[in-house]
Amino acid sequence: MNKQSIIETTKLFVKDSLKNAEGGHDWFHIERVYNNALLISKGEDVDVFIVSLAALLHDIADSKFHNGDESIGPKVAHNFLKEQDLDAETIEHIVNIIANMSFNKSLEGEINFTSKELEVVQDADRLDAIGAIGIARCFNYGGFKNRELYNPEIAPNLNMSKEAYKKSTAPTINHFYEKLLLLKNKMNTKTGKQIAEDRHQYMEGFLEQFYAEWHGKK
Numbered sequence: 001m002n003k004q005s006i007i008e009t010t011k012l013f014v015k016d017s018l019k020n021a022e023g024g025h026d027w028f029h030i031e032r033v034y035n036n037a038l039l040i041s042k043g044e045d046v047d048v049f050i051v052s053l054a055a056l057l058h059d060i061a062d063s064k065f066h067n068g069d070e071s072i073g074p075k076v077a078h079n080f081l082k083e084q085d086l087d088a089e090t091i092e093h094i095v096n097i098i099a100n101m102s103f104n105k106s107l108e109g110e111i112n113f114t115s116k117e118l119e120v121v122q123d124a125d126r127l128d129a130i131g132a133i134g135i136a137r138c139f140n141y142g143g144f145k146n147r148e149l150y151n152p153e154i155a156p157n158l159n160m161s162k163e164a165y166k167k168s169t170a171p172t173i174n175h176f177y178e179k180l181l182l183l184k185n186k187m188n189t190k191t192g193k194q195i196a197e198d199r200h201q202y203m204e205g206f207l208e209q210f211y212a213e214w215h216g217k218k
Contacts, residue, residue, distance in 0.1 A: 003049045006084050010056045013080060017060055022144050024137035025059055029128060033058065036124035040191045046116045050090060053081070054097040054121045074099045097121055103129075103179055103186075123192030126183045131199030134180055135206055142172030149173065150214065176207060 015027045037055040041048050057077040074095045081091045096113040101122040128134065142149070148171040156177035157164065165178070184200040187193045212218040 001085070006086070007049075007052050007056070009084065010053055010080070014056050014060060017076075022141065024140045024144075029137070030056060030059060032128050032133070033121070033124045036127050036195075037121050040120045040123055040189050043191045044116055044120055044189055046120055050093055050097075050117045051120050054094045054101075054117060055124055057081075057094065058098050058101060058121060058125060060098075070099070070102075093117065101125060103183075119188035120192075123187050123189050123196075126187065127192060127195055127199065130180055130183050130196060131202050134199065135203060138175055138180065139172055142175070145169070147172050150210070173207075173210070176203065 014030055018025070018027050018030065021027070034052065034055040037051050038048070041051050057080070058073075060073055060076050060080075077098050078091060078095050081094060093115065097115070097118045100113045101118060103126075129137065139149070147169060148154075150173040151171045154171055154174065156174040157168070157170070158177065160168065160178060168174075168178070170178070180203060181200065184193075184196045187196045209218065
């Protein structure tokens with residue numbers, strides 16, 4: 001088995017599959033998560049091949065764009081990996097990572113699978129949701145869904161169930177409090193935690209500036 005060849009084939013498959021994707025969940029998001037995952041892997045005892053494929057395939061069919069159906073992504077990944085003649089154990093591990101890494105899974109303790117590889121890919125994905133790029137992605141998706149930037153009369157919901165989170169139409173700023181600012185304390189790895197700290201501070205500074213401008217103070 002030529003692992004690098006399979007990785008390159010996977011990249012081509014993902015690029016083609018996501019060529020019309022929303023800007024925050026397109027190939028460039030995948031590429032950033034993949035690169036983050038490789039960086040984090042340097043400090044962890046993990047199977048880099050599994051990490052690589054899981055990172056590349058983690059958003060191959062994001063439930064947000066498939067009527068909330070969380071089964072499609074793992075199925076697409078499974079079928080693709082079978083075509084690469086990978087062994088069943090490797091395929092199962094990668095599919096389990098994809099099925100269990102999303103933020104909404106943690107809202108009701110649904111995660112029923114753990115591995116060091118999952119922790120690495122999950123951290124890599126969460127890093128792309130915070131900091132400057134996280135802010136850009138957040139507002140891009142809010143615009144894609146035609147949501148308000150901010151509405152002082154709509155407070156963030158800090159105790160959402162998984163279903164409420166998936167169905168939320170709240171202003172984009174609320175998403176910082178409902179997810180983005182929570183991610184720093186949900187990181188798994190040493191490298192992930194270090195990078196998240198800096199990106200978290202950047203988001204706090206952005207929010208301070210946002211409210212100052214909103215209220216005409218700066």
